[in-house]
Amino acid sequence: MTTFALPLVIGVAFGWTLERAGLGSARKLVGQFYLRDLTVFKVMFSALVTAMLGLFWLGRLGVIDLAAVYVPQTFVAPQSLGGVLFGVGFVVSGLCPGTSCVAAATGRLDGVATVAGMFAGVLLTGLALPSIWTFYESTPRGAVTLPDALRLPYGAVVFGVVLAALVGFQIAERLERRA
Amino acid sequence: MTPTGPRPYANPYVAGTALGLVLLGAFVFAGRGLGASGAFASVAAATAHAVAPASTASNTYFAGYLADGARPWTDWLVLELAGAMAGAWMSARLAGRTALVIERGAGVAASARLAMAAAGGGVMGAGAVFARGCTSGQALSGGAVLSPGSWLFIAGAFGAAYVTAPILRRVWR
Amino acid sequence: MTTNRVLAFVALVLAAGAMVVGRPSTTPPGHIDVDRLAAMIAHEDDHVTAVELGTWLRDGKPGLRVIDVRPKADFDEYHLPHAENVPLPSIGKASFRPDETLVLYSDGGAHAAQAWVMLRSLGFTNVYFLRGGLGEWLDDVMTPMLPTDATPAEREAFRKIADLSTYFGGTPGVGPRPPASSTSEKVKAMRRRGC
Numbered sequence: 001m002t003t004f005a006l007p008l009v010i011g012v013a014f015g016w017t018l019e020r021a022g023l024g025s026a027r028k029l030v031g032q033f034y035l036r037d038l039t040v041f042k043v044m045f046s047a048l049v050t051a052m053l054g055l056f057w058l059g060r061l062g063v064i065d066l067a068a069v070y071v072p073q074t075f076v077a078p079q080s081l082g083g084v085l086f087g088v089g090f091v092v093s094g095l096c097p098g099t100s101c102v103a104a105a106t107g108r109l110d111g112v113a114t115v116a117g118m119f120a121g122v123l124l125t126g127l128a129l130p131s132i133w134t135f136y137e138s139t140p141r142g143a144v145t146l147p148d149a150l151r152l153p154y155g156a157v158v159f160g161v162v163l164a165a166l167v168g169f170q171i172a173e174r175l176e177r178r179a
Numbered sequence: 180m181t182p183t184g185p186r187p188y189a190n191p192y193v194a195g196t197a198l199g200l201v202l203l204g205a206f207v208f209a210g211r212g213l214g215a216s217g218a219f220a221s222v223a224a225a226t227a228h229a230v231a232p233a234s235t236a237s238n239t240y241f242a243g244y245l246a247d248g249a250r251p252w253t254d255w256l257v258l259e260l261a262g263a264m265a266g267a268w269m270s271a272r273l274a275g276r277t278a279l280v281i282e283r284g285a286g287v288a289a290s291a292r293l294a295m296a297a298a299g300g301g302v303m304g305a306g307a308v309f310a311r312g313c314t315s316g317q318a319l320s321g322g323a324v325l326s327p328g329s330w331l332f333i334a335g336a337f338g339a340a341y342v343t344a345p346i347l348r349r350v351w352r
Numbered sequence: 353m354t355t356n357r358v359l360a361f362v363a364l365v366l367a368a369g370a371m372v373v374g375r376p377s378t379t380p381p382g383h384i385d386v387d388r389l390a391a392m393i394a395h396e397d398d399h400v401t402a403v404e405l406g407t408w409l410r411d412g413k414p415g416l417r418v419i420d421v422r423p424k425a426d427f428d429e430y431h432l433p434h435a436e437n438v439p440l441p442s443i444g445k446a447s448f449r450p451d452e453t454l455v456l457y458s459d460g461g462a463h464a465a466q467a468w469v470m471l472r473s474l475g476f477t478n479v480y481f482l483r484g485g486l487g488e489w490l491d492d493v494m495t496p497m498l499p500t501d502a503t504p505a506e507r508e509a510f511r512k513i514a515d516l517s518t519y520f521g522g523t524p525g526v527g528p529r530p531p532a533s534s535t536s537e538k539v540k541a542m543r544r545r546g547c
Contacts, residue, residue, distance in 0.1 A: 011265070082307065087306075088302055090336065093299025114299065122220050156374070
């Protein structure tokens, strides 16, 4: 029973918070890239920083075992290319996979269209993937973390990320005031 | 418009922190982060399998979602995304923000907007396959656990978006 | 203080604390987390078979490093393909990257198992050892033997192992294995069969 209940409950909280933040609106999301409305940046990095700090301290206090937390594998080339493609698609549609579902659920038909397009995109890419498998699996680095890769202590990287985020937030506030 | 109207959105930093706590909750109680595009991949694999089981079995990408014991139609991420839609609807309903509408910039017609939404979705789908995730799975979740691939994804996505945006300025006026 | 300032302040304090503390786990490096390691051993997450290792080598598994922990003289006499010699006394000083997959081996497997515990205590996660050691490699990969009374299913399974064996210049055979005990005797017996 919990195998079904847990993701549903987490999902409800996920969708609720995204909607509360206004991320179900394509115009709001895209405003990020015209430096009008930097909500996306603020929400995303606040969330990232919160979770990152939470994981660090819960690990340190022995509440969770960080080694048991899933770290995705890094594939330098495909993930970089994937990011670029994703960014282009994002500006064209104005929504991302998660927020398109939020938009669709709240009545936005552009959200529905994005969901449909995304399903097609994933299906077609999946069908084509065996022929570009070498690229898909190229430049693997394993489930490495930035502290490992940069040979820095974990806490130092955490501090650096928080500092960068706070500076970014200051800049975002300034840009929005001028818009 | 009624005096009450749709309520304004929450403070982005507070909403972001709340989102971060949801993400943290996922890590603590489910051992993994959030995601969205993975649900699409799982459903795509299930669909391909339903339509053409023999050729799907030899597709190394889809086979990963159809291994022994997998439930592609009710995969963890599929359930999570279903919950997200429910949660989003509830939140919008309570705040008076549900509306059957096509959100678009002033510079584009409704039908063109829908076509662009679908096209953009298609490209994002391809990007998410290569990157093994999207803004939820890679940027947020992978970013929080400091995976370099996730940070590369963030850089690539934001960079490409900022470069593409000026080209579509008239669309999003 | 506004909400935003409070959030920023809390984040900064927690981040500064993180930098001071350094590591997000309670076990210091070099400390052996007995419960964790015991569970891994019980689940057999600690070792690989010679056939698995051979498959990894043949398929070019990325990030794979095969480490021979025996003394140099033994390494020079015979070692696994692509193996590197890191004798046991210097295992602590070796520079391995956390994302590499390390497979340790020794003659019988005991020293490799000990090195496994040590590397795990230093925080390496992708570490395995060859449980049967070099002996298992020589028996199962270089000179695999198919019993004369094998069933058709067993013959079929043996075909894959025989392919792997010939890839490494081994000599698969049929019948009972000739008696040999020490690794160097096995090496000599293998070399006598020729390639």
